[in-house]
Amino acid sequence: MSLFKSPLQKNLIKLKRNLYLAKSDPEFFEKYLLYKDPHSPEAHYYLAKKWEEEGVLMKAYLHYQKACHPDSPHYYQAKSACRSLKILIEHDNSxxxxxxxxxxxxxxxxxxxxxxxxxxxxxxxx
The missing domain is CATH 1.20.5 (Single alpha-helices involved in coiled-coils or other helix-helix interfaces)
Structure with a gap:
């Protein structure tokens, strides 16, 4: 183990032993859910925001539902987004x-x- 950290490690998050993930990775939250914690409400919230921006409302709605955990720091935002997306999905039937x-x-x-x-x-x- 080295006493000095590499400057490249500033942008990396350690997921498991010898498995790091860059914060700037566009698929950061998908990989975080896959390798670290599949039940992370925060990762589900940010992934839902990404899907909502891309226009895939059903996937966004499902991830917002998973982010609606009472201990989540984004509980209220996820709950309100869930409600509004549900109305949009029902209205559009798209x-x-x-x-x-x-x-x-x-x-x-x-x-x-x-x-x-x-x-x-x-x-x-x-």
């Missing part, structure tokens, strides 16, 4: 697949507009 289709359509629109912008700049340059 599945994650329809939301994924909407996202795909948005991405296609962005790509086509970028291609048209590049063609326009080429025409201006010539």
């Amino acid at each position: 599945s994650p697949y329809t939301l994924a289709k909407k996202k795909t359509l948005q991405l296609i629109t962005i790509i086509v507009s970028l291609i048209l912008l590049n063609l326009l700049t080429l025409l201006i340059i010539l």
Whole structure:
């Protein structure tokens, strides 16, 4: 065991022996739930926020439900998010697949507009 810690360890969290996880990892909370504590309300809360931002409401709702543990520091936020998502899901009757289709359509629109912008700049340059 070294007496001096590496500067790289500032960003790492020790999960198990010889298993570290970077705080900046985009899948940090999924990995935390997988390797460390599958019942962590805090990890479920942040994972639910991520899914909600991505538009996958059903997954977000399920993780918010798991985050609604009375000992959780995010209990009230998770409970209110659960209520609002339940209303949204019931009102929309939308599945994650329809939301994924909407996202795909948005991405296609962005790509086509970028291609048209590049063609326009080429025409201006010539």
